[in-house]
Each structure stands twice: as C-alpha cells, then as structure tokens.
Amino acid sequence: MNFIRKIVQVHSKEDAVLHGELKKLLKFSPRKINKYKKAFTHRSVQMTDKKGNPINYERLEFLGDSILGSVIAAYLYKKVPSGSEGYLTQMRSKIVSREHLNELGKDLNLIRFVKSNIDQANIGDNIHGNIFEALIGAIFMDKGYNFCQKFIHQNVIVPHVDIAKLEGKITSYKGLIIEWCQKQKKKYTFDTYEDSGNDPVKHFSVKISINGEQIAKGRATSKKKAEEQASKRVYFAFQNEISLD
Amino acid sequence: MNFIRKIVQVHSKEDAVLHGELKKLLKFSPRKINKYKKAFTHRSVQMTDKKGNPINYERLEFLGDSILGSVIAAYLYKKVPSGSEGYLTQMRSKIVSREHLNELGKDLNLIRFVKSNIDQANIGDNIHGNIFEALIGAIFMDKGYNFCQKFIHQNVIVPHVDIAKLEGKITSYKGLIIEWCQKQKKKYTFDTYEDSGNDPVKHFSVKISINGEQIAKGRATSKKKAEEQASKRVYFAFQNEISLD
Numbered sequence: 001m002n003f004i005r006k007i008v009q010v011h012s013k014e015d016a017v018l019h020g021e022l023k024k025l026l027k028f029s030p031r032k033i034n035k036y037k038k039a040f041t042h043r044s045v046q047m048t049d050k051k052g053n054p055i056n057y058e059r060l061e062f063l064g065d066s067i068l069g070s071v072i073a074a075y076l077y078k079k080v081p082s083g084s085e086g087y088l089t090q091m092r093s094k095i096v097s098r099e100h101l102n103e104l105g106k107d108l109n110l111i112r113f114v115k116s117n118i119d120q121a122n123i124g125d126n127i128h129g130n131i132f133e134a135l136i137g138a139i140f141m142d143k144g145y146n147f148c149q150k151f152i153h154q155n156v157i158v159p160h161v162d163i164a165k166l167e168g169k170i171t172s173y174k175g176l177i178i179e180w181c182q183k184q185k186k187k188y189t190f191d192t193y194e195d196s197g198n199d200p201v202k203h204f205s206v207k208i209s210i211n212g213e214q215i216a217k218g219r220a221t222s223k224k225k226a227e228e229q230a231s232k233r234v235y236f237a238f239q240n241e242i243s244l245d
Numbered sequence: 246m247n248f249i250r251k252i253v254q255v256h257s258k259e260d261a262v263l264h265g266e267l268k269k270l271l272k273f274s275p276r277k278i279n280k281y282k283k284a285f286t287h288r289s290v291q292m293t294d295k296k297g298n299p300i301n302y303e304r305l306e307f308l309g310d311s312i313l314g315s316v317i318a319a320y321l322y323k324k325v326p327s328g329s330e331g332y333l334t335q336m337r338s339k340i341v342s343r344e345h346l347n348e349l350g351k352d353l354n355l356i357r358f359v360k361s362n363i364d365q366a367n368i369g370d371n372i373h374g375n376i377f378e379a380l381i382g383a384i385f386m387d388k389g390y391n392f393c394q395k396f397i398h399q400n401v402i403v404p405h406v407d408i409a410k411l412e413g414k415i416t417s418y419k420g421l422i423i424e425w426c427q428k429q430k431k432k433y434t435f436d437t438y439e440d441s442g443n444d445p446v447k448h449f450s451v452k453i454s455i456n457g458e459q460i461a462k463g464r465a466t467s468k469k470k471a472e473e474q475a476s477k478r479v480y481f482a483f484q485n486e487i488s489l490d
Contacts, residue, residue, distance in 0.1 A: 051326075051327070052327075053326055053327050054329075058329065058330040059322060059328070059329070059330055059333065061330065062318065062322070062330045062333050062334060063318055063319060063322045066314055066315040066318035066319075067315050067318070067319070069311055069314065069315065070311040070312050070314065070315035073307065073308055073311035073312070074308060074311075074312070074385065077304060077307070077308045077382075077386075081296070081298055082296070082297075082298050083304070084299075084303065084304070085303040085304055085306065085307045088304065088307050089307060092311075137322075140319070141322075145390045145391065145394075146390065146391075149390075
C-alpha cells in the first residue's frame with residue numbers, strides 16, 4: 001500500500017483511536033486532540049476551519065521549529081559552558097538539521113498518522129521532519145513550554161544528542177568499542193538478529209557482551225543503528241576507562 | 246564623557262547598586278546578579294572564570310536571541326490565526342530585526358550598564374540590540390521561560406509590536422489620527438515639549454487632546470517617537486471608530 005492514509009470524515013471514534021496511539025507514543029495523555037490532528041494534516045487535504053483558515057501542519061511546523069531551537073539552545077548553553085557563541089550556533093544547526101529531523105520523525109513513525117491526498121512516494125522525505133516539528137508545536141500548544149522541553153529532552157536530546165559525536169570526536173561507537181576491547185585485550189561479541197516482533201516495521205536487536213558478560217542491548221530499524229545504539233550504551237558504561245585521545 | 250563605564254573590581258556594593266537599578270528597570274527583583282553582569286560585559290574586557298572560560302555577553306546573546314524568537318513565534322501563532330507559515334516567518338523577522346532590537350536596547354538605555362574597554366563610538370550600534378538579547382538570556386537563566394515570556398510581552402510586544410503597522414496598514418499613527426480627526430471634523434492638538442526630568446538622556450513628552458479633552462500622553466527620546474506612541478494610544482482608544490480601509 002503506497003498511499004498515506006487518505007482523509008476520512010472525523011468521528012469521535014477516530015479521535016479516540018488517535019488519542020490512544022499518541023498516548024502510547026508520546027508517553028503522556030494529549031488533551032487538545034485537534035492540535036495533533038492538525039500537526040498530521042498535509043496541505044493537499046485542503047481542509048479549512050469555519051473562518052476559512054486552512055487546516056494543515058505548516059503553521060505548527062513554524063512554531064515547533066522555533067520552540068525546538070530554543071530548547072536546544074538552552075540545553076547547549078548549560079551543557080557546554082566552554083562553548084563560544086559560534087560553537088553553540090554550529091552545534092544547534094547539526095542537531096536541528098533537516099536530515100536529523102527527518103530521522104527523528106521516521107524513528108517515531110509519525111507518517112502513519114498523516115492525512116494527505118498525495119502519494120507518499122511523491123511527498124518527499126522532508127515530510128518526516130516537518131511533522132516532527134509540527135508535533136512539537138502541537139505539544140507546546142497543548143501542554144506549554146516546560147512540558148515541551150521535557151518531551152524534547154526525552155525524545156531528542158537523551159537518545160540522539162551526543163556532544164562528543166557531534167564534535168566529530170566519535171564517528172562510530174561500534175568502532176570505538178572494538179578498538180578499545182582490542183587494546184585492552186578484552187573478548188567482545190556483537191549478537192545481532194532480526195527482531196520485528198509485532199512491529200509493522202522491520203527491527204533489529206543486538207546484544208553486546210564483553211569477556212562473556214552482557215553489557216548492553218540495542219534495538220532499531222537497521223542493524224547499523226541498533227549496533228551504534230548498543231555500543232553507545234557500552235561507551236557510557238565504561239566512559240571513565242575509554243579515552244578519546 | 247565618551248567612554249562606557251570602564252571595568253572595575255567587583256564589590257558587593259557594586260552588585261547592590263546594579264541590583265537596585267535593574268529592579269527599577271525590569272520591574273522585578275533579579276536573583277542571579279552574575280548573569281546580568283555577564284549580559285553587560287563586552288568581550289574587550291577579556292575576563293575569564295576560574296576554568297578559563299571567557300565572561301562576556303556573547304553566549305547569553307545566542308540564548309536570548311533563541312528565546313526571543315520562540316516567544317514571538319508563539320505570540321504570532323496565537324494572535325494571527327489566519328497567517329500562513331510564510332506570513333508568520335516574515336512578521337517575526339520584522340519584530341526581531343537588528344534595527345528593532347537596537348531600538349529596544351536604546352529605549353531601556355542598557356548601554357549605561359555595559360563594561361567595555363572600547364570607546365563607545367567605536368563599538369558599533371549593534372551593541373544595543375546585542376545586550377538586549379543578552380539581557381533576555383540572563384532573565385531566562387535567572388527566572389525561566391514563563392517569566393521571560395512575560396518580560397518580553399511587557400517590554401517588546403505590548404509597547405512595540407503592532408500587527409497592523411508591521412503589515413504596512415499603518416505607516417504613521419500621527420498621520421492616521423490627524424486624517425481621522427479632519428474627516429470627522431474633530432479639533433485636535435498635539436502639545437509636545439522637552440521633558441527630560443532627572444533622566445540623563447533627553448526626553449520629550451506629548452499630550453494629545455481631541456475636542457478639548459485630553460485622550461493620551463506619550464514620552465520618548467524623540468519628538469517623533471513620543472507623538473507616535475501617544476497617537477497609537479489614541480488609535481487604540483478609538484479603534485472601533487477608526488477605519489483602516
């Protein structure tokens with residue numbers, strides 16, 4: 001099925017389903033469900049409100065982009081006290097790059113919520129990042145800044161922002177772990193296998209063991225991503241022993 | 246005296262003086278006075294903290310710029326439900342333009358707090374906007390987002406943001422009021438006079454009366470600004486009667 005779910009008449013049952021799915025995904029209970037519906041509506045649907053204003057995600061995307069930028073700015077300001085204004089600007093650009101935002105949107109599989117009248121193949125890859133930003137705008141309108149900040153922290157910063165990696169000090173966690181094990185004469189195994197479970201999207205899991213002891217697990221939509229995730233966890237477990245020089 | 250106040254050794258007495266002046270200006274009691282001192286320190290002072298990190302306003306300027314952008318974005322999003330993403334982007338650019346920020350910094354006369362080793366004449370006009378942004382960064386670090394939002398609302402949005410004017414529907418409030426009075430056969434007077442009081446900077450005041458009744462007052466650093474400010478207040482007093490067509 002190559003089409004994004006077509007627009008259907010909104011019923012309260014549909015709202016209830018969306019609410020349930022969002023609650024599972026966002027790990028909180030959304031209040032203003034209409035904000036989220038707007039965040040997932042593509043302009044091709046050509047819906048308008050009673051006053052003739054178009055209903056689609058573009059305004060929420062503008063808002064979410066801005067909120068995301070300020071949350072990341074505040075995070076970097078506090079996290080890197082030695083970083084100059086230029087450094088902070090550059091780091092933020094990397095974190096909120098189009099490519100990165102598309103990845104975040106894909107990771108949450110937001111596209112499944114999107115209503116559009118355009119074939120998914122023709123809608124472009126940026127839709128993933130755009131609706132991720134729109135979702136942040138919707139959360140802001142629904143729950144306010146502080147809540148939004150927490151959401152961004154849990155879903156963007158903790159799993160995806162890594163100052164050392166962004167600075168280019170680490171290009172691959174897997175490589176780093178293997179190199180370290182070899183230097184330290186430790187035995188390591190990466191046990192990687194398909195693990196989609198009931199997920200509609202293919203997933204892979206990995207278990208990393210060092211000297212026979214399992215240290216970390218990872219699970220993602222590609223082998224590489226799962227291995228990087230698990231390797232990063234190993235890195236944080238042994239951070240004091242692993243040198244980046 | 247053509248020099249910005251030179252750097253002096255920080256004493257608690259100086260802190261107390263700054264605290265008092267800031268409290269008067271900001272209309273709240275600052276807590277973390279060091280944030281504000283940093284916001285008013287130019288890089289030419291070449292101060293560093295114990296870890297060797299430079300102490301100047303540049304990082305706070307980065308932070309404040311971002312917070313200001315998101316507060317204005319949220320304001321426009323709510324205020325103009327019919328505005329497209331492009332419209333919102335354009336309006337925000339006008340509000341946070343370098344020129345406008347310099348004006349805001351000058352209106353608060355922030356330059357009097359600045360420590361610099363450069364002659365004020367050589368430091369450039371943008372310092373006014375830069376330290377205004379840095380001040381917002383300091384307020385954010387001191388008091389958090391919601392407080393910062395209130396401060397921006399009171400000091401940027403209410404006195405300076407006017408959607409109709411930004412859209413070019415109104416280019417001069419004074420012109421608008423005069424035109425309206427002439428059409429409606431109302432007598433009007435602009436009583437404009439120098440009114441610096443104890444202020445170190447020259448100020449002007451204006452009183453506008455219509456048919457002998459005083460409707461609004463204004464006070465600013467130029468005749469034109471004071472008249473625009475007071476005319477804008479007249480406009481809001483008669484908004485329902487004045488047509489923009």
